[in-house]
Amino acid sequence: MKKEPTGNSLDERIEQLKMKNAAESLNLIGRLLVDNREMSVWEHDTRTLPRGARRWRRRALKFAREYIRPLAPVADLNPHDYDPKPLLAAAGRKGFQTLLYPWPFGSASITSYLKNFALQVAVVGEEFATECGGLALLLLAHNLGIVPLLLSGSIRTILKYFMPFYMKSYILGNPACMAFAITEPGAGSDVEETEGGAMAKLVTTATPVPAMGGYILNGQKCFISDGAKADKVTVYAKLAGDGIESWTCFLVERGMKGFSVGRSERKMGQRASDASELIFDNVFVPKKNVVGKVRSGWANNRNVLNYSRPVVGAMALGHGRGAFERCLEFCRKTHLGRKRLIEYQDVQIELADMMMSLWAARSMIWQSCGQLRCYQSASAAAKVIGSDTAFKVCTQAMELMGDHGYLHAHGVERAWRDSRLTQIYEGTNQINRLALFEHQMSTDFAV
């Protein structure tokens, strides 16, 4: 005769079958080998990080909720009418703007920094972008401007620029940021890919003037994040009469004669951060402002991208997570018929799929920047996976929310718009796929 299961009701039996309760039937060693802790994915992931990065992730979450969340809707709707200085100052004062170097030049945790250079910035980037893509870019594009100085490998440069910046931003809490300028009107993807680079039609040119002890810069850059706000910009220019192989990085400072900011683009998303045109009209740049060696700009630029791409992947991940979290909250609160949305099986499957996608992308990104030196193929992969996943998750979130997903007030359509840009900047995702292929050509893809 079939034995009836014990228990009074179906609900009670289901409760007993849940793994947390069922595991009680295991012996001590069995119980030690299984993990039934009830903990959020965020907490689980955070605990896998090295101590320093873990601390920065917790701080960034708190900062994002306290400072970025309230400002996000306004900054997105009225990008020219809000004041970014208080946010820049607060981020600087809390050490988020000096994370690319440990004490005494920056605020990065030394132990984590020595093992995985870009990881701390990446985890912060995800947290910031979860609340707002535009404000996250406002704060993080600054790092792009700084990396060329680091990669110059010049102690003099590091001492000269990092110490004052550390003082100004972290100690005094004054708003400050830098920008990175490679894109030109006729050369977008070209300057991020080898074959394109060789054929690129560049207009920004540096003419050596030995008598004056420097260079005269002429030309134009476009789509420069933080270009209108930056105090200093790392600008790449070819030498007169030469090609991109002569690219040299120059530090151009606000106030230099002939340097001006042109139009600010009207973007679909990430609107709280400007994307500006920079104009160089006979700008004299002294020799001391050459970043690294003359003609080392191409190598410097490509390696800046290797460090920035996983961070862009992490920011994209943040957009996706932001959309997911807001959608989840909507599903908890909203009823369809007699049940809440979250109680429908197809909704549960969709939410689980979104979380899995984000989790997988995070694993890739953390692996990519979880090493001392970021390299081309892993960085490109992290950027592509992060941005494609984010756009997919944002789309899923919007669809789950129906017409509510399209309303600005819910913040999901904003994340969708924001995430789309991450598939384009820092090299389109097509260019990044080519970058991976190029890097692995002599090994995995060898003919």
Add this chain to the structure above:
Amino acid sequence: MNMKSSANSISEELQAFSDLARDFAARELVQQREENDRYPFGELFTQSIKNAGVVGFFGANLPAEYGGVGMVASALAPVLENLSMADASMACIVFTNAAAIEIINQAARETDCAKIYRFIGGPDAKPVAFHSFTCLEEIDMPRADAKGIISGRLNFIALAEFARYAVIPAENPDGAISYYLVDLNDGGVAKTGPVYSLGLHACPAADLSFNKVPGTLIGNPGHGEIYFKAMQSHLSIGAAAISLGIMKGSFIEAFEYTKERFQGGRQIINWSEVRMLLANMAIEAQVGESCLASACRGNESGDNGWEYSARAAAIHIGELACRATVDGVQLLGGNGYMKDYGQEKRMRDAKQVQCLLGMAPVRKIDYIGRIIDESE
């Protein structure tokens, strides 16, 4: 391939109306698209809306005896397609009005709706507001008493900001749903400002509150769901046409751009990956055109089960348009993301158009529900 409009493949008789829409779009919409999309942070294109009424777009499916053209839904498709190739906001204004009128047309099959037609018709008639972005399952609707006095709230009603009349659903005391015509100038109606959303900025929607507002019953009481479902089938053709128009507009802009833009020393149209993306867009547009043409033929001839074709076309072409417009942005690189070009707007609009007549998953569930019901 024909990237102008699918009017030729539907019926030659429609050519004149289709041409009218194309000329109107070229004259009124193309140049001002970016400016119009700034609304509510810029001006609403009120004069263009007025002009759309003058050329007859708001009377397309209004019976001829009340000053309309009396077209069936399939005849409206080339108009919507041509308008949305230029600016989907205008197409959605025409669509919303047509959806509201279609509810009345369906009711007119059962009862005399002359009085209601007279309210909304006439030479100076403004478009009628309607919940064109939601289906009945998704709405928290107001309540109407036995005398048709309406109280409650209704969110995201397209055109409510400037329309004189709205066609709205309300729950009757017995729980059934009826449609009512409501005068939005009534003292008991309160409107919010335009609700800012992802796309279609120049087709604004507002939230409405009703405080004991008298409504004129449309058709039989409690037949709201019947009218809505019938309207949904007819106007699915319109929703599909709007998606197709957006998709074609995106392809044309991407195609022209890739011929002009140089990268790596050559036109980017000569890069194989670019050609692949363009090919996908062209194929998606062609598939969309075939789907729509089939649905239109079914609607015109009243084929058995044409509603299935129409509903499937709206859902499928909506998805194709979302995919194609994402590629349309990518093909323009950074420029595709900027408002100077139309691509980012098309991507946003395509996404929001997917919600016309209800969110896509709900319409899918409804679609299979009909098949299951018939099989039983």
